[in-house]
Amino acid sequence: MENLTPIExxxxxxxxxGLDVFKNSRQRKYIEVRSLFNHLLRNKxxxxxxxxxxxxxxxxxxxxxxxxxYSSNNYAYYCQHNPKLTEIENIFTFKSDLCYDxxxxxxxxxxxxxxxxxxxxxxxxxxxxxxxxxxxxxxxNLQDEVGQKLKLWEKSxxxxxxxx
Numbered sequence: 001m002e003n004l005t006p007i008e009x010x011x012x013x014x015x016x017x018g019l020d021v022f023k024n025s026r027q028r029k030y031i032e033v034r035s036l037f038n039h040l041l042r043n044k045x046x047x048x049x050x051x052x053x054x055x056x057x058x059x060x061x062x063x064x065x066x067x068x069x070y071s072s073n074n075y076a077y078y079c080q081h082n083p084k085l086t087e088i089e090n091i092f093t094f095k096s097d098l099c100y101d102x103x104x105x106x107x108x109x110x111x112x113x114x115x116x117x118x119x120x121x122x123x124x125x126x127x128x129x130x131x132x133x134x135x136x137x138x139x140x141n142l143q144d145e146v147g148q149k150l151k152l153w154e155k156s157x158x159x160x161x162x163x164x
Contacts, residue, residue: 004092006041006045006047006052006055007055007059009037009040009041009092010022010037010059012091012092013033013036013037013088016088016091017029017033017084017088019033021033021034021036021037021061022056022059022060022061023061024060024061024062031071031078032078032082032085033085033088034061034071035071035072035074035075035078035085036075036078036085036088036089038052038068038071038072038075039072039075039089040089040092041055042068042072043072044092044094045094049065049066049068049069050065052065052068053065053067053068056068
């Protein structure tokens with residue numbers, strides 16, 4: 001299991017342990033699996049403390065960066081008393097040398113490129129409209145005159161907009 005998102009990791013931990021890491025509970029069993037989850041996100045995906053805390057909050061668990069830090073730092077202690085945590089941890093493998101912030105940035109940039117390509121395509125389609133062709137083909141010496149006439153025509157349409 002590699003290249004999982006944080007939510008997929010949480011779901012897998014829930015599947016393996018039967019415990020939801022986002023449950024607002026102070027029972028030891030929940031604290032321990034939450035510690036495992038925080039440990040994986042911080043030490044395997046290199047997520048920042050604040051991002052881990054925000055992930056908890058988005059999923060209904062009250063948290064802040066100091067709580068996540070404390071939880072992750074106590075993971076080794078919890079493992080001494082609950083060997084199942086180590087078993088679950090060993091199921092996860094992380095081969096990417098990219099930290100989660102970098103992976104997140106890559107996805108952000110990929111989405112941005114896709115959005116720009118879509119906007120470019122829309123603009124190209126608009127430029128195919130016959131009106132744009134007429135305006136593009138106006139000789140340079142007549143562009144000022146045509147521009148003035150278009151402004152007058154635009155003003156004459158304003159009263160129609162006010163009626164609607």
